[in-house]
Amino acid sequence: MTGVGSYLPKNKYSNDDLTKFVDTSDEWVTKRSGIKFRHFVSKNETTSDMAVNAALNAIKNAYIKKELIDLIIVATTTPDNTFPATATLVQKKLGINAPSFDVQAVCAGFVFALSVAKSLMKDNHFSNCLVIGADSMSKILDWNDRTTSVLFGDGAGAVVLQKFENIDEKLNDWGILSNVIHSDGNLYDLLKTNGGVSNNQSSGFIEMSGKEVFKHAIDKLSSSLEEALSLSNKVINQLDFLVPHQANQRIILAVADKLKINSKKVISTVKDHGNTSAASIPLALDHAISDKKIKNGNLLGFQAIGGGLSWGSSIIRIGKPHN
Numbered sequence: 001m002t003g004v005g006s007y008l009p010k011n012k013y014s015n016d017d018l019t020k021f022v023d024t025s026d027e028w029v030t031k032r033s034g035i036k037f038r039h040f041v042s043k044n045e046t047t048s049d050m051a052v053n054a055a056l057n058a059i060k061n062a063y064i065k066k067e068l069i070d071l072i073i074v075a076t077t078t079p080d081n082t083f084p085a086t087a088t089l090v091q092k093k094l095g096i097n098a099p100s101f102d103v104q105a106v107c108a109g110f111v112f113a114l115s116v117a118k119s120l121m122k123d124n125h126f127s128n129c130l131v132i133g134a135d136s137m138s139k140i141l142d143w144n145d146r147t148t149s150v151l152f153g154d155g156a157g158a159v160v161l162q163k164f165e166n167i168d169e170k171l172n173d174w175g176i177l178s179n180v181i182h183s184d185g186n187l188y189d190l191l192k193t194n195g196g197v198s199n200n201q202s203s204g205f206i207e208m209s210g211k212e213v214f215k216h217a218i219d220k221l222s223s224s225l226e227e228a229l230s231l232s233n234k235v236i237n238q239l240d241f242l243v244p245h246q247a248n249q250r251i252i253l254a255v256a257d258k259l260k261i262n263s264k265k266v267i268s269t270v271k272d273h274g275n276t277s278a279a280s281i282p283l284a285l286d287h288a289i290s291d292k293k294i295k296n297g298n299l300l301g302f303q304a305i306g307g308g309l310s311w312g313s314s315i316i317r318i319g320k321p322h323n
């Protein structure tokens, strides 16, 4: 993972700003979620626009020519159009010649997309892959549902994955060391939109059983991280940082507590952008790199959960092996 970038739309809303059109308060949102701000796309701004901005930053930070990218995967739940894949628009806007497709696992999308990318790279099909998480959640929020609408925001994050010839033993402990992904469709109704193309020809709005999702999140985020650690022969104390899905500060803290990881090692940016779904991990990662917390060679844990329910974790040693 040699380059990371992100993008947040210009329009930024505080909790107080929301009180103008939702019956809520800064106190409630802060106490229940830790969220203070979220960004929303402007009327003509789309998921692919955000994805392209994040991708350009990631490519710049990887110090590679964009022409080297040979695969583009976009994790999104809020595509520009029902079809084709948003990734093909990203490809066009970036001017890159590479197969491009979307992965849809809602808030867990980025971890799922990493898993797909790693497998395709391991099979020697691709060498320089762009994995993007991008979502315009504001487009599917029901502002009459105050419990859910105040939690989400828009944004994009991207990473460049590069394959290196394994000439150095160091590389066995570098890059994406393990990935685990899970789904349980029995929990489909806990977090979903109330519409869909083949259901009622609409995109629908988000509906969530917040309390239920909260409980599943703590269990499943913790267990999948433990599974990923075990697969990579690591233990929690070896992680330099945990970069969790940024949905809710209470979930982040409860999982950290359950995993017994020092809270100083847990990246939290949810306060500044709310739940940006598939964008949340690469967005938080980019902010932590910009803040000079996460550095080249650090061992990281990623973990995410979302509608499906779908969830997963990854263990990654980030950066360039030969700096």
Ligand SMILES: CC(C)(COP(=O)(O)OP(=O)(O)OC[C@H]1O[C@@H](n2cnc3c(N)ncnc32)[C@H](O)[C@@H]1OP(=O)(O)O)[C@@H](O)C(=O)NCCC(=O)NCCS
Binding pocket: 023, 024, 025, 028, 029, 032, 033, 107, 146, 147, 148, 150, 151, 208, 209, 210, 211, 212, 213, 214, 217, 247, 248, 251, 275, 305, 306, 307
């Ligand atoms: C959504 C969530 C913050 C709600 O917190 P909660 O403590 O379960 O809150 P409840 O739904 O029980 O509501 C508690 C009270 O606050 C009120 N309330 C709900 N939303 C409110 C808002 N935006 N502003 C003010 N009051 C609100 C409710 O009406 C209720 O009032 P009552 O007790 O008088 O009936 C919490 O369940 C949660 O974090 N869930 C996980 C959600 C998540 O992050 N999902 C994404 C995973 S990808």
